[in-house]
Amino acid sequence: MTIGVRRRMGVEERRQQLIRVALDLFSRRSPDEVSIDEIASAAGISRPLVYHYFPGKLSLYEAALKRAAEDLAGRFAEPHEGPLGARLLRVMRRFFDFVDEHGPGFSALMRGGPAVGSSATNALIDSVRQAAHDQIVSHLGVTEASPRLELVVRSWISLAESTALIWLDGRRIPRAELEVQLVHDFAALAAVSAAYDEDMADLLRTMVKNEPADGPFAELVGRLITLGS
Numbered sequence: 001m002t003i004g005v006r007r008r009m010g011v012e013e014r015r016q017q018l019i020r021v022a023l024d025l026f027s028r029r030s031p032d033e034v035s036i037d038e039i040a041s042a043a044g045i046s047r048p049l050v051y052h053y054f055p056g057k058l059s060l061y062e063a064a065l066k067r068a069a070e071d072l073a074g075r076f077a078e079p080h081e082g083p084l085g086a087r088l089l090r091v092m093r094r095f096f097d098f099v100d101e102h103g104p105g106f107s108a109l110m111r112g113g114p115a116v117g118s119s120a121t122n123a124l125i126d127s128v129r130q131a132a133h134d135q136i137v138s139h140l141g142v143t144e145a146s147p148r149l150e151l152v153v154r155s156w157i158s159l160a161e162s163t164a165l166i167w168l169d170g171r172r173i174p175r176a177e178l179e180v181q182l183v184h185d186f187a188a189l190a191a192v193s194a195a196y197d198e199d200m201a202d203l204l205r206t207m208v209k210n211e212p213a214d215g216p217f218a219e220l221v222g223r224l225i226t227l228g229s
Contacts, residue, residue, distance in 0.1 A: 015053050015063070018043055022064035026105030031061050033104075062120050065109060069124040072098050072106075073131035080139060084207055085183055085216040087139060092160070092179040099164045100175070107168055110161055132157050140203060148197045152189045159185055184220040 009017065021042045025034045036057050040047045054060040075094040078087050099106050109125060136153050137145050145153065160182055167178055187207070194201040211217045 011053065014045075018050065018053060018060060019064045019067050022060060023068060023102070023105070026064065026068070026108075027102045028104060030104045030108040031065070032108060036060070062124075065105075065121050066124055068102060068105060068109065069128050073128045076132045076135040078135065078139070083211050083215050083217075084139060085187070085211055085218075088136075088183045088186060089179060089216055091135075092182050095160065096164065096167075096175055096179055099168065103168050107165055110165060129154075129157055132160075140207070142203070146197075146199055148193045148200050149203065152186075152193050152200075156182075156186045156189055180216055180219070183216045184223075187217050187220055 018039060022031075022034070022039050025038060025042065036050055037047055039060070040050045043050075050060065054063065072095075075098050076091055078091050080087075109121070133145075133150075133153050136156070137149070140149070142149065163178055163182060167173060167175065190200065190204050190207065194204040208217055
């Protein structure tokens with residue numbers, strides 16, 4: 001009879017395991033509702049051993065949320081190929097994949113709270129927003145965003161966040177509709193800004209120049225025309 005011997009994890013391997021376990025629990029409940037005891041139990045170790053790898057509860061939460069923030073920021077990365085509308089739609093689908101997978105954690109992260117309201121986690125949120133901003137601006141072919149474009153992009157990012165939070169509260173609107181609607185929202189924000197600024201008007205013309213007839217931007221135009229009929 002062979003008796004299995006549990007392999008002892010190295011320090012970094014154990015730290016990564018605890019982060020994965022914490023994120024899994026955060027996907028089902030807010031970080032504020034998850035205790036160190038639960039994380040220790042799910043990882044198969046004792047509570048004191050958790051503190052051997054992380055000096056305190058907040059440090060483990062910050063490490064887990066840092067991993068989630070990096071994942072979320074990466075969802076905005078997209079190859080600069082094909083029509084802009086299709087690129088934005090793929091980004092929104094990956095963004096909602098994350099929201100769907102990490103609902104309670106995403107909600108807590110964006111709304112703040114005792115476990116996620118530290119200066120470090122607030123900085124993580126800002127880093128995600130900045131990464132999203134930089135990705136969108138780069139897709140527009142702009143080296144430095146003008147004040148009007150800055151307003152459009154940051155307003156759209158805030159709208160995407162608030163839309164996701166509202167969707168999580170009961171999921172009463174089909175997710176796929178919201179993904180397309182947010183792409184339409186970006187075009188609409190750009191169009192309104194273009195009405196006030198010639199540089200934005202030029203950028204809008206560039207945005208729609210190579211959009212296909214079956215793309216999301218063309219779909220928005222079609223829907224607006226239908227409203228007037």
